Amino acid sequence: MTIEEKLEARNDTARSVLITGAAGGIGRATVNLFSDHGWKVIGVDRSSFGAGFPSQGLFIKADISESHDMEAIFNQALGFSDRLDALVNNAAIQIAKPLLETSVEEWDAVMVSNLRAVFLAVKLAHPLFTSAGRGAIVNVSSVHAIATSANIAAYAASKGGMLALTRAMAIEFAPDNIRVNAILPGAVDTPMLRAGLSRGHVGKGSLPERLENLANKTVIGRVGTPDEIAHAIYFLADETQSSFMTGQALTIDGGATARLSTE
16 A cells, blocks of 8 residues: 555644754754644654653654665554654754865765655655645754855855755645745754864863854854754744745854854
8 A cells, every 4th residue: 555545534723843853952852842832742862761751652763864764664554654744854963074074975974864855755755745725944053054164065055955945845736735944053062063063163171162162153142952943943843833834944053143253
């Protein structure tokens, strides 16, 4: 039986969301926020979530960089819910090293996880969206898509590609009543951010000192929290709040890109 045939045979009206990178800082906060709002949450991550995943949800341990894992993810999602109302493409990896020292294998690994996986997830999610009669895709890009720094070229390129893909999908899927938007987080206190501070772009002191230096680069004067990003994701996914938005990039960086670098 095809996915379309399975969808026609079942009827489930509860709103559902699939979130990749669910075990990370932003992913975990997003899982909890959607669950708090009554959504059925399907979380995906190659790492274990641990305790605390919503009891009414479904956690799938899988690697989105593997095509066969992606197919298995959506087969399990279909077994859990007949429809999908939102897809949050949040999972990503980051290679922090000079471009000339980045291997082809490292470059490809970033592109597969950060960009190709989004392409595949959207293709596999499309029948679930059409079953619901609508849908929202939120791509978690990065401020590095529009303003970047040294030693993070592969990551920046992948996130820039995600922005172009967001616009293209918004145009193609509008007739299907599917909205597609992106968020561009800046400095947010996550394990990925802390690991990336070793690049030296905010000094060479202790971790707290480097975090403080990074905070001082924002207009607001602090780094963001995963919960703040989760609320922006929810805003774009919830049709009652953002029904006239598609193809847009929402930057959430504490004002960092508003200030001239020469100031």
